[in-house]
Amino acid sequence: MGIISSGFHGRRTRDDSGLPPGQHRTADFPVLSAGPTPKIARQDWEFRIVTETGATHRWDWEGFLGLPQEDVRADIHCVTSWSKLGTSWRGVALDTLFDQVGTTAGFTLAHSYGGYSTNVPLADLLGGKAWIVHQYNGEDLRPEHGGPARLLVPHLYFWKSAKWVRGLELTRHDVPGFWESNGYHMYGDPWREERYG
Numbered sequence: 001m002g003i004i005s006s007g008f009h010g011r012r013t014r015d016d017s018g019l020p021p022g023q024h025r026t027a028d029f030p031v032l033s034a035g036p037t038p039k040i041a042r043q044d045w046e047f048r049i050v051t052e053t054g055a056t057h058r059w060d061w062e063g064f065l066g067l068p069q070e071d072v073r074a075d076i077h078c079v080t081s082w083s084k085l086g087t088s089w090r091g092v093a094l095d096t097l098f099d100q101v102g103t104t105a106g107f108t109l110a111h112s113y114g115g116y117s118t119n120v121p122l123a124d125l126l127g128g129k130a131w132i133v134h135q136y137n138g139e140d141l142r143p144e145h146g147g148p149a150r151l152l153v154p155h156l157y158f159w160k161s162a163k164w165v166r167g168l169e170l171t172r173h174d175v176p177g178f179w180e181s182n183g184y185h186m187y188g189d190p191w192r193e194e195r196y197g
């Protein structure tokens with residue numbers, strides 16, 4: 001072999017193939033929070049979907065755990081450039097939560113305990129694409145990673161996966177959330193590198 005051995009191409013070339021552009025793999029699980037970790041007792045936890053007409057659907061912790069649970073394996077991609085492949089989660093599909101919800105709105109704004117928000121089109125939450133998860137790797141989701149429960153929308157950059165999620169507001173128009181109001185892309189497809197707006 002000549003000077004350019006496979007090693008010369010570097011770890012990135014080999015390990016990072018198959019990832020969205022500009023991403024590299026990480027084995028650990030970084031914590032990225034814009035503020036302090038809110039403390040939410042499970043007996044006080046509530047998840048709400050509020051439609052564009054104001055109709056409100058609520059689940060308490062017990063009701064949420066009583067819904068059909070799904071095990072999810074997914075790759076996650078943070079806009080700061082790390083990707084983590086094959087992560088394992090357990091929770092409730094948004095399809096299940098939307099079963100009883102009547103809406104003609106096209107967009108949602110996810111709201112978190114602590115004040116964070118992020119916008120996701122409704123179509124990106126349905127069709128087996130998103131979950132409210134409460135377990136990671138078979139254990140209760142740790143508070144710093146969004147416990148008791150977080151949104152998981154793995155096909156979009158991970159800032160869309162709101163930690164400590166407390167509800168979804170249905171909106172007729174696409175309303176920017178926290179990072180989207182601070183320059184991040186309104187949609188956030190990692191495969192198209194939609195990092196900034």
Ligand SMILES: Nc1nc2c(c(=O)[nH]1)N[C@H]1C(S)=C(S)[C@@H](COP(=O)(O)O)O[C@H]1N2
Pocket residue numbers: 029030031032033034035078079112114116117144145146158159160161162163164
């Ligand atoms: N409530 C809330 N959710 C959030 C964030 C946040 O600051 N607050 N950060 C987002 C960003 S930028 C990323 S990359 C992921 C990080 O999740 P992790 O800390 O579990 O890795 O959470 C997203 N969800």
Ligand SMILES: [Mo]
Pocket residue numbers: 032078079080158159
């Ligand atoms: Mo992020």
